[in-house]
Amino acid sequence: MTDGIVRVPGERAEEYRRRGWWQPRLVTDVALGSAPEYPDRCAVVDAGHRLTYGELAATVEAAASRLRRLGIGRGDPVLVQLPNGLEYVITTLALIRLGAPPVVALPALREHELDHVLSVTRPVAMAVPLRSSRFDHLAMAERLRERHPGIRMLLVTRADGAAAGEGVPVRADLADLTSLTLGGVVPGVDAPGGPLHAADEAPEPPGPRDNALFLLSSGTTGPPKAIPRPHEAFGHVIRSAAEVSGLSDSSVYLAVMPASHSFVLGHPGILGTLSRGGRIVLDSPDDPRRTLALVEREGVTHCALAPAVLLQWLAAAETGEFDLSSLRVLQVGGARLDPTTARRVREQLGCRVQQVYGMSEGLLNFTRLDDPDAVVDETQGRPSAAGDELLVVDESGREVGPGETGELLTRGPSVLAGYYGEDETNARSFTADGHYRTGDLVRLHPSGNLVVAGRVKDVVNRGGEKIPADELEAVVLTHPGVRAAAAVAMPHPLYGEAVCLFVVAAGPPPAPAAPTLRELRRHLEDKGLARYKLPERLVPVESLPLAGVGKVNKVALRAEAARLVAAERAARR
Known part of the structure; x- marks a missing residue:
């Protein structure tokens, strides 16, 4: 180090x-x-x-x-x-x-x-x-x-x-x-009285x-961790990702998701497109109709989206008023894309879907542009960069057979060797021979691609944004009206998953009152929590169900959250 x-x-x-x-x-x-x-x-x-x-x-x-x-x-x-x-x-x-x-x-x-x-x-x-x-x-x-x-x-x-x-x-x-x-003067910087001068020797x-x-990092195990990316290693990632994405000097890449996300910045994203001599178009995902008009006007060929934003695109494109014939490749990552939506993209937008399963830690997996449709619909790709190694293991660390589900471990020229300044985390996150424990459950498809099955840890995946349940629960417990809390994923029509929070109220008996959802969300925002992590349903309960050696039974809570969502939908019909 x-x-x-x-x-x-x-x-x-x-x-x-x-x-x-x-x-x-x-x-x-x-x-x-x-x-x-x-x-x-x-x-x-x-x-x-x-x-x-x-x-x-x-x-x-x-x-x-x-x-x-x-x-x-x-x-x-x-x-x-x-x-x-x-x-x-x-x-x-x-x-x-x-x-x-x-x-x-x-x-x-x-x-x-x-x-x-x-x-x-x-x-x-x-x-x-x-x-x-x-x-x-x-x-x-x-x-x-x-x-x-x-x-x-x-x-x-x-x-x-x-x-x-x-x-x-x-x-x-x-x-x-x-x-x-160019050449404009910046007050207090370019002026002679500034801290450095133009004549100073360049470092x-x-x-x-x-x-x-x-x-x-995506923050699946607590606050985000810093991932150092040396020039030579990050350059390898950029070049290989640009290659398998089919980027060239005629490519027009639309950066519509946050460009500070590694997927959009350099996997291959902005840096990969520039490395091939292509053109970058910058926008935000706020208005899908405006974005589709931009695709038509600029002749966009490539774009990276999370599934939630992709669904908004498909809804906006149903009118048929936009000419999207320039689109060649739509990369989808951040969360698993379902086969039905993948087929809709081909039929409705007329472009190639490229599933991307990757991480800021370095490993990137892409379905290939010449993979059969069935493989693209069902898998999340294989490594884009030469030299990246995959190992799928069971709970005891033994390698599992093809088609069996296990945790993905990886190392190689794309993959970090350790988080920055995180000695304790690194001891848990890396094996003795340098493999990074991704925390993702995967299995190997007959095509050689990976199928992502879920997470080892307890995480809610809200439209590609990962929300660690234990982190959220810890902040919820700072509210004086909460004695116990458990956060689980519930089905969501747009984001795939959202947070359902089960809360045991604190206060004097016989009937302590839990905070309302609005009150609790305001409290969490005041504590500095990102808005995408806020619960979207609050369920007051007298106690949390337990299993095994006293752990909260999250399986039972997820089933109850799904039941509540289904009942609510049925009542609307």
Whole structure:
């Protein structure tokens, strides 16, 4: 381990380099390699703004220089929690280019999740929007900055320009730092009185074995954990994922899911498309009709969606008013896609479905574009990258036979060797020979692809967002009106699963009153819990059912939650 990063053992690392899986290139070189050859080709489209490869490369370089003049240097992590947009793309690439690894965080994360991330990664700055989806990100960032004094500044969309001492801004405006007007002056940064000057000697650039960025785990076992991604390893993931996705210089990739998710950022996503000389179109999933109009206008060929958003697309496309003939590949991941919906995509949208089962920890599995329809409908793919190993084991750690269900273990040139600064978690999450315990239950399909059967741990999968039950229950128990609580998955028509919370009220007998769903959701939000983790049904009970040696009987509770949903649906008919 060096500086909190667990490294792949030397012998295996040298094998990965010898085989060409790990190459001595920076992620920014992989992503912007087309700029010198095709400087006038369109690279990114966002809300009417268009950047060519030449403009993107120059803007990234200028932003990296301006960030350095703010005092951010090589090895300084910066938390980036920005919505899809040019500012996100430029800021992330500029930090990678500078050697200041961005910690890319979903905009939906709140204080409860970010506190742990900040404690572990210790960033020197945070890049946040002023507001997003009616949430005050700046206020949250200010509160977090008080608890984490290592955060020296906030990089904010439309900041107020407040400054403190020796020209170092407390807040800097991202719109200025990532200005599309190349050569423009950033007040307090480019001025002679700033903390650094243009004439200062440029620092040594990062190397391919340095950490390029931090991804965050999906949080299935508690708060998200930081995943260090060295340039050479992440580059291998980007290149291999772009290859099996069929990306080329004629591809137009729509980034509509949060771009801070590894699926959309580099699996293959934005970075993979740029590495092939294609074009990126940035949007949000808020309005499927607007998005489908964008597909038609920009000639989108590739897009990655979670099943919940895909269902919204299908509903919006039923009118037949959009020309979606440019669509070639629709990648679906984050949750298992059912065969009926996969067939609907082919029939209604006329494009190829590509199921993707992957993780920010590195392993990516794709169905192939030439797999038979039945295989695409029923499986979640096989490794995209050469060298990635799969092992399916039972509860005792013994390998199971083909077609048998067990936990998936993996290692290889794509897979992390350890979470950042998480010694206890790493001891549980990795075997002695370096295999990562994914916590996913899978079985091997006769095609050689994997079929994902569920999770070893107790997790609710809400439209691809993983909600660990034990984490949610712990926060619920901070409410004074709750004595005991159990969270389980219940069927949901849009998200597949949602949280049903069973609560035992605290209070004086004989009839203690549990909080209402609205009261409890407000309490959880006040505690800093992300909105997607909030329960959508609350069931007061006198006691929780127990099984075995006193554990809560979640099987019985899931059955009761499903019964309540079915009864409610029947009553509506």
